Amino acid sequence: MNLQQLEYSLTLEKLGSFTRAAQALNMTQPALSLQIKNLENEIGISLFDRSRSRIEPTEQGLKFLLKAGEIVRAGKQLKEYAITLGSEYGGELKLGIIPTLSPYLVPLFLDPLLNQYPELSLEIHELLTEEILQKIRLGDLDGGIISTPIARQGITITPLFYESFYMYHNNEEGRDAKSLKVSNLDLKHLWLLEEGNCFRDQVSDICSLKNEKTNTRISYHCSSIDSLIRMVDNQGGTTILPELTTLSLDAEQEQNLILLEEKVREVGFVTRKLTGKEHLFEVLNGKIRSSVPAPMREKKGREVVDPGILEAWR
The missing domain is CATH 3.40.190.10 (Periplasmic binding protein-like II)
Incomplete structure (x- = not known):
């Protein structure tokens, strides 16, 4: 077993194809297959399930590849560390x-x-x-x-910092309010990010949206918070903003913010x-x-x- 064989295995896991992995590694497909097979014979387990169109690690193979990745990265990190010794x-x-x-x-x-x-x-x-x-x-x-x-x-x-949540609206009558309990939110005209975004999941959690219906006439799928702000400005309704986004609002838009009490978003590295x-x-x-x-x-x-x-x- 050597680092090169481990790198070959990790490339195959990443690309899911002997053909694409061989091309990425600048070698022939038979040569790559032989190296993977030699490694499997040496360690006594099958690393990959070859019965599917996309090559996937076996259960044992995934555990092995997790450790292999650590070893390969450690080798690269040692080289990088040597470079940084001078700077x-x-x-x-x-x-x-x-x-x-x-x-x-x-x-x-x-x-x-x-x-x-x-x-x-x-x-x-x-x-x-x-x-x-x-x-x-x-x-x-x-x-x-x-x-x-x-x-x-x-x-x-x-952990790096913590963002408050703000309700953003375009309602003249609500401009005097500075803070609001989450339980008092009006959810009927709430603009949300597209599903799959963790911020949407957090908003759904704090607003208990699992069984709630929001704006039904328009279904707007977006991944940009700036887009939600513009929708509120032009179409009305409300959205929820994390604190950093509020720093870029103009003076008039800042009047549309209401702090949601009690909960924060943790941002970490x-x-x-x-x-x-x-x-x-x-x-x-x-x-x-x-x-x-x-x-x-x-x-x-x-x-x-x-x-x-x-x-x-x-």
């Missing part, structure tokens, strides 16, 4: 950020971070939570900024254990925390809403 805060960070955070958070910390650490480079991908977690597991990302807490094997979480880049994560997280308003750095006894992320990898 303590140099190198590259590949990050994933969920869409309800990315356009509002990244502009706050990007320049301060890169100005202070000129030898550091960032590659940022706007992705859904499950995509971020999967890419962290496969080693395609170093870390991610998502809504936490979560329970996921091999993942470490560093997630990564694999022992990546070799912990010193870079530390400066990144420090810049993120310092870039948000000070009151957002503490939850102040409020309840953290569950983002609804399942524990299993698959």
Whole structure:
């Protein structure tokens, strides 16, 4: 068994096809099949189920590949660590950020971070939570900024800050209200993000929407909070906003905000254990925390809403 065979196996798991994996690895398909078969013979288990159109790991194979991924990443991290010895805060960070955070958070910390650490480079991908977690597991990302807490094997979480929830409306009569209990929300004309977004799940949770019907004449599927704001501005009704998005509203729009009491969204940094880049994560997280308003750095006894992320990898 060698690292190269492990890398071959991980590539096959990722691409689900001997043909595509062989092309990605710049080798022939028979050569790849032989290397995988030799590895399986040596360890005494079948890593992949070859009976389906897409190659998938067996139950035992998935467990083996999880450990194999850790070993391969450790080898790469050792090389990266050697490079950073000459420049303590140099190198590259590949990050994933969920869409309800990315356009509002990244502009706050990007320049301060890169100005202070000129030898550091960032590659940022706007992705859904499950995509971020999967890419962290496969080693395609170093870390991610998502809504936490979560329970996921091999993942470490560093809480960064806490966002209040705000109701956003376009009703002149409601402009005097500054705060509101969730139980008093009017849900009949509530605009929501598309299903599959963890922020929608959180809104559904705090508003108890499982059996509620909202606006029935228009079915609007979107993944952008800015789109929801514009729908309220033009069509009326209400939506729920996380706190960072409210920082970009103009003075007139700010009058349409009503703080929802009692609950907050926790935002955290997630990564694999022992990546070799912990010193870079530390400066990144420090810049993120310092870039948000000070009151957002503490939850102040409020309840953290569950983002609804399942524990299993698959």
